[in-house]
């Protein structure tokens with residue numbers, strides 16, 4: 327998907343909501359465990375109930391890898407279902423990959439070619455040659471971890487190296503990489519006060535912003551400092567939406583939570 331198509335969808339739906347499909351078999355309605363593929367059954371119900379309210383879905387691959395081959399098959403079914411039925415929706419494989427060049431190429435093939443995701447999250451720690459292989463894929467997007475939502479972000483990311491905070495170096499340096507127009511960045515919603523500075527460095531890039539809902543980030547704060555002329559934000563909520571209830575009405579309850587966020591977004595656009 328091109329960035330222009332993503333922007334058009336945001337404007338059409340008045341939503342920049344990304345729903346995180348972080349499926350934990352202990353948290354889903356237990357009657358779904360009788361299904362052949364409970365993870366896919368859960369995702370399909372959530373997608374069917376919420377696709378008109380969001381512009382992106384983000385399965386975090388850990389929640390699939392934890393269930394072995396069955397989990398990976400559920401991930402594959404989920405992305406195929408999305409691509410077939412909702413090609414207008416932006417898909418994010420939240421895999422946080424990144425390795426020496428030839429290995430990164432294989433990661434990129436796995437998520438962009440084999441599975442057919444529009445984007446993948448990548449860690450910047452190994453530098454340019456670990457990220458550039460992801461950037462060579464046309465109309466695919468690499469979402470680089472910049473300033474993450476967790477407490478550990480203060481261990482390295484905000485530390486000053488050569489007179490500048492590490493997360494700012496990630497932003498500045500990555501802009502010089504080949505095909506850097508295919509980069510987006512992760513900034514946690516819990517770090518909203520950093521967004522004005524971040525926008526000075528990358529005014530036009532899309533930001534994936536996780537951490538509203540369960541982690542306590544504030545949507546209005548994020549928009550105040552992070553929104554640009556194309557909106558430029560994908561705000562993710564996972565647990566706050568998909569586990570709104572765990573009875574027969576779980577999909578409807580998830581849709582209600584998604585609607586709440588979408589309505590707040592519509593006011594801010």
Ligand SMILES: O=C(O)c1cc(=O)[nH]c(=O)n1[C@@H]1O[C@H](COP(=O)(O)O)[C@@H](O)[C@H]1O
Pocket residue numbers: 346348386420447473474475476512513514536537538539540541562563564565566
């Ligand atoms: O890359 C991410 O998506 C991510 C980066 C970050 O800084 N913080 C963060 O929470 N995430 C992911 O975003 C999701 C947040 O989930 P909830 O806290 O349940 O909304 C999880 O899949 C996290 O792995």
